Amino acid sequence: MMPIWTKSGKKHAVTLLKVQDCHVLKYISKEESGGKTSKLLVGGKNASPFSKSESAMEIFKEAGVPRKQKVTTFNVTDDAIIKPGTPLYAAHFRPGQVVDVTAKTIGKGFQGVMKRWGFKGQPASHGQTKTHRRPGAISTNKAAKVYRGKKMPGKMGNIYRTSFGLKVWRINTKHDIIYVNGSVPGHTNCLVKVKDSQLPTYKDCNKNPPFPTYFADGDETLPEDLYDDEIFQFTDPSVTYA
């Protein structure tokens, strides 16, 4: 995570996400998948092909791509279908777009009710016998049962969670890095899924994105760094309020 300053002098914290060897693996049509839209399977970081069975490696062989550590599905409209085997780059996103980031949260193991659900526990002194971090009562008398989903101790973390509505500040095309506003779930160097935002406030935010994606054919050469309009670039002189 890094600080970033705007032209008005305000500071924002930014997370760096690296797009490492992303390829489109498979196209699943609407009828095949049984959903409302067609799907595209996308694979992330390269990994060794020796620890997976032959049947699992079929998808990678058909696409002509080394085995990927993570495979995710994206629901796509029919006009945004990409041929399997095309690499995806960070320039697919542009500064100013708003993005949702999904990842597995940091695993905390088996945790008690105070850390896991934020219960208040009991006082440290004034006669409490062996009860300082316990949940207390778990149901009422009339219910005569414990409801399903009752908050109790258990394994915490290591589940998929999404941060919604994160603005993209900057894109580095040389190293394929996306600078995304705020924090993102997961530990450092964990695998992350970045999607266009589905929040209703940002429905019209993505103006003229590279559609269906940014193909590094050599037709349009982008500069090494793409900045948002409001970012203070370090080549400019210091900010003054005139």
Added chain:
Amino acid sequence: FSSSEYRISSDGKAAKFQPPPKPVIIDKQKQREERRFLSPEFIPPRGRTDPLKFFLERKDMIQRRKVFNIPEFYVGSILAVTTADPYANEKANRFVGICIQRGGKGLGATFVLRNVIEDQGVEICYELYNPRIQAIEVLKLEKRLDDNLLYLRDALPEYSTFDVNMKPVTHLDYEDIPVNKLQVRMKPKPWSKRWERPKYNIKGIKFELPEKKMKEAEKWRQPWLEFDMLREYDTSKIEEKIWKEVSEELKK
């Protein structure tokens, strides 16, 4: 022809010719190059982060340093910082103070300046790479006996007062940085932290506490810490690489 044999010496023997002593040439240019200063925020902390992230951060930091001069300074030097302030009269705000601590790595590096203005102690934490900073001048470049002068909060206020209109003290490039071996006198206890304890390892305080209190503070000494190998973080090689990288980029 040598005149030594003809010299009449006082002890009668022939005085051997002593050549004059060779002049010692202090090459000031070499001394200037020997002292290199790498700002501490360039050194990456120990962790599992990808070194690419530090490389990109360093690029940004070097970019900023090319446009805006961040001078060399240490904890204990007196600085004057002018920042752009939208609510000030002349839209600029100048603060003079002694640098108490330097924290943070990368673009978020900070330094805290302390001064006593009209009997009120004031500490301001500035970010080195904040674009609102217009100028950083070093009024007096010197080091102190400690890395961290937070104990000035519990010292007598005269040790933290510095004149706001102080003239900058010139410092020649090739000279070593002077170390101010000042031992500071403290206000009576209670202090904000127990500075006499060995974990702070403070050498710049003149402790006027009774012997009994000093002996009791020694109970908290942890002599095994300096031999703990897992805590070692040798930065010499990393510093070399980064120094080369940074100096090359700045010369361009």
